[in-house]
Amino acid sequence: MGKFILALDSGTTSNRAILFDHSGRIINSSQREFKQIFPEPGWVEHNPEEIWSTQKFVVRNVLEKQNITTEDVAAIGITNQRETTLVWERETGKPIYNAIVWQDRRTAGYCDQLKNEGIDKLIKEKTGLIIDAYFSGSKIKWILDNVPGAREKAEKGKLAFGTIDTWLIWRLTHGKKHVTDVTNASRTMLFNIHNLTWDKKLLEIFNIPASMLPEPKQSSEVYGNTVKEHFGGEIPISGIAGDQQAALFGQMCVEKGMVKNTYGTGCFVVMNTGNEAILSKYNLLTTIAWQINGEVTYALEGSIFIGGAVVQWLRDQLHIIKSSSEIEKLAASVKDNGGVYFVPAFVGLGAPHWDQYATGIIIGISRGTSDAHIARAGLEAIALQSMDVINTMAKDSGVDPSELRVDGGASVNNLLMQIQSNAINKKVVRPVITETTALGAAYLAGLAIGFWNNVEEINNQWQEDKIFEPDINSSDFSKVVANWNKALERSKGWYES
Secondary structure, eight states: OOSEEEEEEEOSSEEEEEEEOTTSOEEEEEEEEOOOBOSSTTOOEEOHHHHHHHHHHHHHHHHHHHTOOGGGEEEEEEEEOSSOBEEEETTTOOBSSOEEOTTOOTTHHHHHHHHHTTOHHHHHHHHSOOOOTTSHHHHHHHHHHHSTTHHHHHHTTOEEEEOHHHHHHHHHTTTSOOEEEHHHHTTSSOEETTTTEEOHHHHHHHTOOGGGSOEEEOSEEEEEEOOHHHHSSOOEEEEEEEHHHHHHHHTTOOSTTOEEEEESSSEEEEEEEETOOOOOSSSOEEEEEEEETTEEEEEEEEEESOSTHHHHHHHHTSOSOSSGGGHHHHHHTSSSOTTOEEEOOBTBBOTTTOBTTOOOEEEOOOTTOOHHHHHHHHHHHHHHHHHHHHHHHHHHHSOOOSEEEEESGGGGOHHHHHHHHHHHTSEEEEESOOOHHHHHHHHHHHHHHTSSOOHHHHHTTOOEEEEEOOOSOHHHHHHHHHHHHHHHHHHTTOSOO
């Protein structure tokens, strides 16, 4: 067996390949960004071929950097941006349209139509989801309805749908495998999370032929091998999980009631609910956390569309920082936000508000407002959006978590983590390895082939790096929360349906 597990982390803005050893340490990595395409306001797309070419490049690059061959790699685990939707021709493997990204809002009107028809209860009961343009189902329908000839080809069985995991495995295996795992399937609005099958009634509602859909598999099993021509040899592909489920597993939140927050492009708070699929009363999502050895673990999730992307926006659009790492120093240069509140509803609001027509606002600006106040308000926005979800999650589950485990790119920002601890009045724990999304995919892949014997062995590898405790009393932060809620209300419903 090879010495390493290779994780493919296909994110929203870049693709990465990360090599892990048996102790769960990162040995080497490679990353390459790909283009974000914005054809119209509220539309977000990616080039499927660029997703594939950048992913292939970083795998080759990391093998070369480490000076190893495929024989040194025991298995590949894949984790991916979820909900992003691709449709391609089965015969040629050619995409018929760009990938429609999870952030895309073009189908918001159609989703409203479904709600008005009273289909939301059925969707929630079967899928654990609310009706929203965020998920894959309405995106597939849009492609079939708007790409010339697409629906006719789909009805003849000539088209394949996949989320990014499915697309990568199709290309890695030269079209031999058209599969997904239950975590990604559970984000399509087409998958019954209770009996683990594509739902005929939902396919009928969305008018999507069943022949387009990949075969749903467990999160940890051998799906197939890469073909030799890509990397010089075959490597088993044996782990798949959507990015947030992978992060939950990488954080070893394997006990019921444990919670993690990943600070990526968006923020994603996920709570392990064990073998129970708790249907939320407060606009959270019920989803599949993973399936291992035939056992399904469920989770509650709150999806925040814009998290770390706040920092990107301050860097790329406002130019108040030159690199993302500069924001901590700038925000720390002022003692507070100076009365400024920033609601980054660039693509609407996710959980627990689910307002497709909200817009981004910066409010409370005065003559004394500086770039530092806006930077601090930006960091607070990330923490306060997360606070809203964590508080809602506790109400839904009846479990008040004792700590929040954190990961993702922005979790290295100490000021943000301290603000987060203050906001939720709980301990925030950052692990030694913050790349827990990739690590979770690696763990799932390794478990399937015996690289690790069991979850208990992996759990012993998890180590904390830093703990953040609340450093102010709740009354001090209550004013911030009150003003944040006022700002939220002003951002809602800006665009008319």
